[in-house]
Amino acid sequence: MRKKLLYVEDDNTLAFLTADNLEQYYDVAHFANGKDAFEAFKQQDFDLCILDVMLPEMDGFELAAAIRERNVEVPIIFLSAKTLKEDRIKGLKLGADDYLIKPYSIEELILKIEIFLQRSQKQAPVKNMTCTIGSFTFDPQNYALTKGSETIMLTERESALLKLFIDNKNAILKREKILTALWGTDDYFMGRSMDVFISRLRKIFKDDETIRIENIPRIGFKLVAP
The missing domain is CATH 1.10.10.10 (Winged helix-like DNA-binding domain superfamily/Winged helix DNA-binding domain)
Structure with missing residues (x-):
């Protein structure tokens, strides 16, 4: 079964190119703003989330925090033009699994997606032992x-x-x-x-x-x- 990705990017050209490549391997649900993306996340199950940081209505950091409140396990990858060290650290502290700087290669993105999908699949349930x-x-x-x-x-x-x-x-x-x-x-x-x-x-x-x-x-x- 193909994995389902939540992809949030407000740049139409970049979103089209990225989603077109990813759709060769995954089911991709694309949204152009954080608010609509979060509404979709609440109603559907996603295997991985790919978030831009600078988004209208709800930015990527706010979206990641909201996602983490509902699901602490789904992998999150940030894609951003914000290159400051503080932004990367903020994203990781919010619970993101990786933070890629734009421009990024599709090959690198797919490699990261596969790494995090495989890791989440391999995680065996933790025994309920205190x-x-x-x-x-x-x-x-x-x-x-x-x-x-x-x-x-x-x-x-x-x-x-x-x-x-x-x-x-x-x-x-x-x-x-x-x-x-x-x-x-x-x-x-x-x-x-x-x-x-x-x-x-x-x-x-x-x-x-x-x-x-x-x-x-x-x-x-x-x-x-x-």
């Missing part, structure tokens, strides 16, 4: 950390990162291993996104002295916990 870390209970399937009566919801990637740390507790994890396991690539911008997630986990655990995520200079990180 585990204890310090004074917290971690539920990886539901992306939840519980301490007493308080429950903290993690993003999918934060949960995957914590699970990787717990599976390698008290051992050094190299940066490249973490990046490859979670993003499929050892990339500078993905690394910056990873650092943001680690910073949030540290804030969550800051009041539990038995848990710490140590920075191992020029190598990686180590979760120290009982």
Whole structure:
């Protein structure tokens, strides 16, 4: 069965050329503004989303955030003329899987699409088994950390990162291993996104002295916990 892509681009010429190429391999639903695209996303199932950033009515960042509120797993690829490092990092922090700069090649885009589609298909369902870390209970399937009566919801990637740390507790994890396991690539911008997630986990655990995520200079990180 052909995979279904949500493609949002307001440049008619670029949209026609890109969609025409993608339709050789996928079913493509194209929209020229973020608002219409989100309405379609709420009503249909998509296997992957391709978003421009500068869109009318609802920009790509707002659209990605809205998509992530409804679905934390569907892959998102940004295609944008915004080349600032801050824009790429913002897109990745919103939960995007990649951020390609215009002009891009169709071959590269298709390669990225295939990588993320294959990765999402290979992800086996997480067993509904909670585990204890310090004074917290971690539920990886539901992306939840519980301490007493308080429950903290993690993003999918934060949960995957914590699970990787717990599976390698008290051992050094190299940066490249973490990046490859979670993003499929050892990339500078993905690394910056990873650092943001680690910073949030540290804030969550800051009041539990038995848990710490140590920075191992020029190598990686180590979760120290009982």
